[in-house]
Amino acid sequence: xxxxxxxxxxxxxxxxxxxxxxxxxxxxxxxxxxxxxxxxxxxxxxxxxxxxxxxxxxxxxxxxxxxxxxxxxxxxxxxxxxxxxxxxxxxxxxxxxxxxxxxxxxxxxxxxxxxxxxxxxxxxxxxxxxxxxxxxxxxxxxxxxxxxxxxxxx
Amino acid sequence: xxxxxxxxxxxxxxxxxxxxxxxxxxxxxxxxxxxxxxxxxxxxxxxxxxxxxxxxxxxxxxxxxxxxxxxxxxxxxxxxxxxxxxxxxxxxxxxxxxxxxxxxxxxxxxxxxxxxxxxxxxxxxxxxxxxxxxxxxxxxxxxxxxxxxxxxxxxxxxxxxxxxxxxxxxxxxxxxxxxxxxxxxxxxxxxxxxxxxxxxxxxxxxxxxxxxxxxxxxxxxxxxxxxxxxxxxxxxxxxxxxxxxxxxxxxxxxxxxxxxxxxxxxxxxxxxxxxxxxxxxxxxxxxxxxxxxxxxxxxxxxxxxxxxxxxxxxxxxxxxxxxxxxxxxxxxxxxxxxxxxxxxxxxxxxxxxxxxxxxxxxxxxxxxxxxxxxxxxxxxxxxxxxxxxxxxxxxxxxxxxxxxxxxxxxxxxxxxxxxxxxxxxxxxxxxxxxxxxxxxxxxxxxxxxxxxxxxxxxxxxxxxxxxxxxxxxxxxxxxxxxxxxxxxxxxxxxxxxxxxxxxxxxxxxxxxxxxxxxxxxxxxxxxxxxxxxxxxxxxxxxxxxxxxxxxxxxxxxxxxxxxxxxxxxxxxxxxxxxxxxxxxxxxxxxxxxxxxxxxxxxxxxxxxxxxxxxxxxxxxxxxxxxxxxxxxxxxxxxxxxxxxxxxxxxxxxxxxxxxxxxxxxxxxx
Numbered sequence: 001x002x003x004x005x006x007x008x009x010x011x012x013x014x015x016x017x018x019x020x021x022x023x024x025x026x027x028x029x030x031x032x033x034x035x036x037x038x039x040x041x042x043x044x045x046x047x048x049x050x051x052x053x054x055x056x057x058x059x060x061x062x063x064x065x066x067x068x069x070x071x072x073x074x075x076x077x078x079x080x081x082x083x084x085x086x087x088x089x090x091x092x093x094x095x096x097x098x099x100x101x102x103x104x105x106x107x108x109x110x111x112x113x114x115x116x117x118x119x120x121x122x123x124x125x126x127x128x129x130x131x132x133x134x135x136x137x138x139x140x141x142x143x144x145x146x147x148x149x150x151x152x153x154x
Numbered sequence: 155x156x157x158x159x160x161x162x163x164x165x166x167x168x169x170x171x172x173x174x175x176x177x178x179x180x181x182x183x184x185x186x187x188x189x190x191x192x193x194x195x196x197x198x199x200x201x202x203x204x205x206x207x208x209x210x211x212x213x214x215x216x217x218x219x220x221x222x223x224x225x226x227x228x229x230x231x232x233x234x235x236x237x238x239x240x241x242x243x244x245x246x247x248x249x250x251x252x253x254x255x256x257x258x259x260x261x262x263x264x265x266x267x268x269x270x271x272x273x274x275x276x277x278x279x280x281x282x283x284x285x286x287x288x289x290x291x292x293x294x295x296x297x298x299x300x301x302x303x304x305x306x307x308x309x310x311x312x313x314x315x316x317x318x319x320x321x322x323x324x325x326x327x328x329x330x331x332x333x334x335x336x337x338x339x340x341x342x343x344x345x346x347x348x349x350x351x352x353x354x355x356x357x358x359x360x361x362x363x364x365x366x367x368x369x370x371x372x373x374x375x376x377x378x379x380x381x382x383x384x385x386x387x388x389x390x391x392x393x394x395x396x397x398x399x400x401x402x403x404x405x406x407x408x409x410x411x412x413x414x415x416x417x418x419x420x421x422x423x424x425x426x427x428x429x430x431x432x433x434x435x436x437x438x439x440x441x442x443x444x445x446x447x448x449x450x451x452x453x454x455x456x457x458x459x460x461x462x463x464x465x466x467x468x469x470x471x472x473x474x475x476x477x478x479x480x481x482x483x484x485x486x487x488x489x490x491x492x493x494x495x496x497x498x499x500x501x502x503x504x505x506x507x508x509x510x511x512x513x514x515x516x517x518x519x520x521x522x523x524x525x526x527x528x529x530x531x532x533x534x535x536x537x538x539x540x541x542x543x544x545x546x547x548x549x550x551x552x553x554x555x556x557x558x559x560x561x562x563x564x565x566x567x568x569x570x571x572x573x574x575x576x577x578x579x580x581x582x583x584x585x586x587x588x589x590x591x592x593x594x595x596x597x598x599x600x601x602x603x604x605x606x607x608x609x610x611x612x613x614x615x616x617x618x619x620x621x622x623x624x625x626x627x628x629x630x631x632x633x634x635x636x637x638x639x640x641x642x643x644x645x646x647x648x649x650x651x652x653x654x655x656x657x658x659x660x661x662x663x664x665x666x667x668x669x670x671x672x673x674x675x676x677x678x679x680x681x682x683x684x685x686x687x688x689x690x691x692x693x694x695x696x697x698x699x700x701x702x703x704x705x706x707x708x709x710x711x712x713x714x715x716x717x718x719x720x721x722x723x724x725x726x727x728x729x730x731x732x733x734x735x736x737x738x739x740x741x742x743x744x745x746x747x748x749x750x751x752x753x754x755x756x757x758x759x760x761x762x763x764x765x766x767x768x769x770x771x772x773x774x775x776x777x778x779x780x781x782x783x784x785x786x787x788x789x790x791x792x793x794x795x796x797x798x799x800x801x802x803x804x805x806x807x808x809x810x811x812x813x814x815x816x817x818x819x820x821x822x823x
Binding site for chain 2: 047
């Protein structure tokens with residue numbers, strides 16, 4: 001398994017494929033980012049149609065396996081949405097996510113993925129506008145990086 | 155908190171079914187969804203998904219007819235899992251869960267695919283993209299639906315007691331409404347007296363009621379009410395627990411005067427040699443270092459301002475303080491209270507216009523704020539109700555009110571929102587001044603006059619017609635000070651489309667309202683959210699305007715956004731009703747999203763124990779496994795992702811369910 005992925009290892013500077021539509025899986029905490037995403041909708045803030053949203057109660061619930069599984073199945077990017085530090089509904093679940101991230105990024109790099117394939121962003125319940133900008137930025141970056149190489153292997 | 159507050163937390167008792175028949179119900183939401191994507195195609199797509207046996211569409215599934223259609227399919231035995239593709243689950247999850255329950259199906263066999271907020275509303279002009287997202291969201295929830303487990307809602311007891319944070323007009327009204335219904339109320343106030351900003355006002359628009367005359371009787375009612383405990387000069391220290399069972403620690407700041415012994419006679423203040431600016435009068439009048447904020451203060455007991463006190467000890471002499479109440483060694487104390495509900499009524503801070511350079515506040519003597527004018531107009535204020543120019547103490551012959559100072563201003567550091575009270579407040583102040591000085595010239599420079607309340611428009615009309623107040627439409631460009639300390643105003647009269655200059659004796663800046671400086675700390679302690687304008691965020695702007703996103707915590711008054719006194723009082727009464735509903739029922743259902751340790755899988759490594767911020771996980775020394783207390787567990791799931799043995803399962807967010815979503819949406823399953 002690992003070998004297959006390493007063979008498909010990416011180089012951020014090689015191929016630039018802007019023609020594809022990146023598949024972004026959002027894993028959003030219920031209290032801040034999911035609500036902020038709702039607010040973006042209620043306010044009709046338009047964003048590129050690349051984001052699918054999975055709701056968890058807290059970003060602390062996000063297992064590294066979930067990110068790996070999504071990338072393994074061809075997601076171009078995973079956007080973890082958490083409360084701002086100090087605002088966690090569960091005191092400090094988001095601190096734990098923050099601490100897991102460097103390891104997770106290192107891990108996906110070892111699998112051969114570009115480290116930008118997983119992002120953690122702090123987006124509060126009132127930051128629909130910020131979410132919209134982050135998604136736009138992420139889509140741009142993922143277009144520059146090109147599609148998840150696993151998709152080609154399939 | 156350690157006492158069990160539960161009535162029933164037994165594990166799921168509904169029978170599991172191997173036979174999974176999923177019904178997908180695609181809502182048009184009028185044109186909100188159907189106007190962007192092709193619902194027929196969505197329906198055709200959903201029919202191709204495994205285990206989906208029924209797919210229907212309807213204009214509004216949240217309506218009676220829509221709910222009935224789902225209910226019929228359940229009763230007819232067609233479906234036993236329900237996916238509604240519609241708005242956000244934050245909007246209607248409870249609505250549809252009730253449909254399942256009423257029709258004999260476990261309510262947790264329901265999931266909602268958000269295809270409105272997260273698809274059609276954010277891709278309104280990209281129908282092809284929205285179509286893909288909508289179908290992906292349905293596939294995700296259908297995948298989860300296959301893995302759903304029946305759950306039993308947890309019921310928790312709600313204590314019949316409330317904490318109200320902030321004792322302004324909102325907090326006072328909430329306190330009285332709850333206390334009159336028999337609930338125990340703790341009224342927390344950071345200042346030494348209750349009353350808030352309303353106590354500083356002279357008259358209230360549009361009825362010209364004397365603010366003190368309508369407020370102080372309420373303050374007295376609060377102090378005499380057997381069910382209300384006033385905790386003045388106190389601050390929130392920590393908040394623990396959850397709806398119905400909050401444990402709150404409160405810092406009672408040291409008064410340096412024994413509040414049990416002080417009789418409020420005021421001898422100490424008469425003898426105190428130290429004079430400082432009185433915060434209640436915005437520093438416009440002096441007070442002593444040992445003080446009460448104003449004569450009608452409740453509680454009317456004295457406090458020593460230790461920043462000002464020189465510890466001369468005069469007040470402590472027995473000839474001055476007979477009851478021997480002075481205690482220079484007084485210390486802060488921490489009180490712990492247990493309450494069922496919390497109401498946040500922390501109010502607002504007036505915007506500080508010092509940094510608005512072009513208005514010269516702080517540099518020019520005769521530029522004052524609206525709140526300072528209010529104290530000037532008050533018969534209990536520094537000038538006993540006769541406003542004077544700060545530079546020379548004479549009555550100004552001409553005054554300009556400048557509207558939207560700090561509000562409706564998109565520049566960095568100011569506020570884009572309308573503060574809602576400044577128009578009416580300026581008109582009221584101008585009218586009050588005109589009543590005393592009919593010969594004076596009063597101008598109001600405005601962008602729009604927002605006279606939206608009952609009787610407000612009539613009040614505004616009358617100010618121009620009957621009192622001769624001049625309304626000038628145009629924002630002020632700058633203010634300059636003349637050598638005689640009068641002021642030169644430069645502005646544009648947008649009706650005449652020409653610049654104007656005007657020399658006046660005094661300028662009043664109608665400063666707006668902003669959230670209090672300690673609001674971040676309060677939001678953090680209570681785990682409630684703030685809106686982008688900085689004010690506390692309501693659970694729904696239309697339908698739940700007094701609820702926070704956290705169960706059992708409500709928001710009242712200007713803490714939620716700028717509002718005038720009638721609106722603040724209405725909201726306070728609404729928040730009281732919201733809290734009373736919970737406390738009157740005495741118990742509340744909470745989502746059973748707690749985590750469970752599967753004993754056979756737990757290796758006893760204890761990694762999870764210190765991950766839990768609520769101390770819900772203990773170690774069973776006998777069985778050598780971790781154990782989660784479902785009452786203490788708040789259902790974040792952090793322990794689940796920590797467990798190296800995958801031994802912990804979070805209800806409704808199991809690893810299997812979340813992985814199914816990912817595999818479903820990406821693997822096409």
